């Protein structure tokens with residue numbers, strides 16, 4: 001099965017890659033993002049394509065999980081997800097990254113079109129080992145900001161220039177950003193992404209997570225783990241749970 005986005009990206013891949021003329025100018029801080037590969041990705045959340053990118057900024061292998069033909073299109077629902085090995089893969093309860101990722105894939109999987117940008121900026125950009133060092137400091141009683149500062153990092157080291165340029169590489173004209181975080185919108189707009197709407201990112205609740213997520217939402221900006229210590233708010237989106245009272249949001 002070949003969909004049109006597959007064909008369009010394959011055509012793009014066959015084009016000769018020209019060196020960016022801005023990159024060669026040392027006076028310009030150029031962020032170059034290139035599409036490297038596309039393949040079908042059937043998942044438990046629906047049928048997607050996965051597109052791999054390279055860039056000259058952080059040299060990391062970021063990917064887009066794409067539903068439908070988003071190429072050159074307008075008003076595309078987009079979710080930015082920062083990689084979290086402990087949450088996404090291991091199901092760690094120190095954060096709700098996996099819930100947020102699954103909710104985004106499920107929602108977009110049910111839509112005609114949409115994109116999850118899976119950004120390899122582990123631990124708010126400080127990397128996996130440093131995130132675990134920060135967890136360790138938090139286990140010893142430091143709060144999340146103190147832990148990051150103790151390791152010599154800012155509270156949040158993430159940068160959305162590459163994410164914005166991934167959307168530009170897919171020729172996306174405008175997006176509907178799935179986020180509870182207005183700062184993320186402002187950052188993407190700074191990098192030339194047109195945002196036509198914000199879609200609140202609401203997590204589906206179940207009997208097991210509802211109270212947990214509601215408690216976290218009620219303590220906005222100060223997330224608490226089961227041992228009573230604040231932890232890394234890695235996705236920086238205040239959790240919103242389906243069915244929550246408006247006043248709690």
Ligand SMILES: [Zn+2]
Pocket residue numbers: 084086087088094095096097098234235
């Ligand atoms: Zn996480």
